[in-house]
Amino acid sequence: MLEIGRLTVRYGGVTALDAVGLTAGPGEVVGLIGPNGAGKSTLFDCVTRRRAPDEGVIRFAGHDVLARPPHQVAGCGIARTFQHPAVFPGLSVRENVMTGAYRFAPAGFWRAAFARDGERRLRAHADRVLDLFGLLGLGDHPAAGLPYGVLKRVEIARAVAAEPTLLLLDEPAGGLGPEEAAALAGLIRDLHRATGMTVVVVEHHMEFVLGLCGRIVCLDLGHKIADGPAHVVRRDPAVIAACLGAR
Amino acid sequence: MSAGVSTGHDPGTGHRRPAVGQYAGDRRRAWPYPRWSLGVAVAGAVSVPFLVPPYPLHQVTLVLVYVVALLGLDLVAGHGGLISLGHGAFFGVGAYAAAILLSSGVPYPVTLPVAGLVAYGLGHAFGRPAVRLSGVYLAVVTFAVAVAVPPLIRRLAPGGAMGLPVRTPAAPSLTGLADDQWVYLLVLAVAAAAFTLMRSVVRSSWGRALVALRGDAGAAEILGMRPAAIRAHAFACSALYAGLAGCLFTWTTGFVAAESFTVTLSITLLAGIVIGGLGTVSGAVIGAVVVTFLPAPGLVSGLALILVLAVAPSGVTGLARRAPAFLRKDRR
Secondary structure (H helix, E strand, O other): OOOEEEEEEOOOOOEEEEEEEEOOOOOEEEEEEEEOOOOOHHHHHHHHHOOOOOEEEEOOOEHHHHOOOOOHHHOOEEEOOOOOOOOOOOOOOEEEEHHHHHHHHOOHHHHHHHHHHHHHHHHHHHHHHHOOOOHHOOOOOHHHOOOOOOOHHHHHHHHHHHHEEEEEOOOOOOOHHHHHHEEEEEEEEHHHHOOOOOEEEEEEOOOHHHHOEEEEEEEEEEEEEEEEEEEHOOOHHHHHHHHHOOO | OOOOOOEEOOOOOEEEOOEEEEEOOOOOOOOOOOOOOHHHHHHHHHHHHOOOHHHHHHHHHHHHHHHHHHHHHHHHHHHHOOOHHHHHHHHHHHHHHHHHHHOOOHHHHHHHHHHHHHHHHHHHHHHHOOOHHHHHHHHHHHHHHHHHHHHHHHHHHHOHHHEEOOOOOOOOOOHOOOHHHHHHHHHHHHHHHHHEEEEEEEEHOOOOOHHHHHHHHHHHOOOOOOOOOOOOHHHHHHHHHHHHHHHHHHHOEEEEEEHHHOHHHHHHHHHHHHHHOOHHHHHHHHHHHHHHOOOOOOOOHHHHHHHHHHOOOOOHHHHHHHEEEEEHHOOO
8 A cells, every 4th residue: 555665865964764664554554653853744745745755665556656746646545634734724614624625626717616516515525524523613714713723623624525545644633632632533543444544643642643553663863663563562662762761 | 605793602612713804815705794785786786877977987987897807816816815016017918909909990899808818828928937936026027017018018009108099889779878888887797797707716626725825835735736837827817807807998998008007007906905805806896996096196095005904904895894793792
């Protein structure tokens, strides 16, 4: 499904990722952990073509991801969220979620303007997703100025509206309280069960990762230091030294 | 869509919802006035030429001409968040395209699509490279267009520095209308069509993409949007609107000259849409009134602009949308 091989990214003299390999099978939920600066977000940036790696291959569902321009990544079935929620402030919450389904939407100026039917379907689709995330009541609210936790949910809802086969979540529980985080983990589990999508989660919140992911990969300073079943990786002395011990 | 200015707390978040019209570029549809007010507006607009003497009618026609131009400018400036100082030039190109065709005997209905397409083509030619530049740089490039066009017109266009008088559309005799009444109704029809089209464009997935790009182009691109293509097309479409407006201007005034389309016009258009209210169709209407009646740039008009923006940073439309709630209860 997702196969990343020997991915290397250098910023000047600093190597952010050093020949990192990562695979995620169909329907797998993989946790990607590691201290700050380990290269987790950089890896996401490479998969979504925000950053061109110096070396390496990324293949997903038969597509050579690195051969595609950024706007065609969504077409492979890849969606992501950002560490700091990147919702569109000029749009309402519902409109934000509707932009998630942009790849299904009637494209182009003239076609979009006259596609009343497509618009109605898109709206219904967005409302279903909003309902899942408990955001239906906020549908008409401008996305500007909502609390952080709500913005996080809006952004995940937008990614889910794209009906991805690979969902990349960058610190979904960051800034959430313990109850909110638990609820979000439950929601992602349900979505995963319902759709069978592959999920890769970057997260510092260990309880969140352990509750969600069957497999954990740990990065430290651009190197992969562990990769295996969650209950094994959490006891790995190198992992504990790198991130768990620091807590 | 149920109207209403909501300022209450949202369930679940305890968050105070910003009132409609509180910030510039607020796209929410809530129009706090009853639906029939729209019908009244349409009826009023159609009856204007039969109630108003010729000179004021001419001015009201010009307002409608600028409405079309500002609807286009708002696509770029209000929804796209890009600053164009070149719309006066596209307006002028449309006006001259129509005037040249009219003076060589082409029937006036043909001049409208031609003027629009010429401006659309120019908009594409400038927009493709220009929208790769952001914010201030785009403003400078479009400013250069605005500065370059009037001298080019003076040199190359028929009539040169003297300007070019043309015949305005004549009313078909079976309607029994005076020519200026006929022109008003023509302009009204074009403005109404332009208004309707723009409303559905802005609410479409394409329109949302344009606003999304303004917010976060990187995140928008990952959802499958092509920033350069969408912005370039937005720019070209707004030039199309400016070109159509220019053609209507020629129909209305029957005279074009380079002096009418200087950079001052571009700046006045931009000021008009900001005062009217960015990101709202009614902002274009109010802005057009401002553009038509704003006294020549000077101390008074400058102070008036500052005053309006200090009182209503979201434009007059924002003020109007907030007014009913303010009068009713929400004196917070």
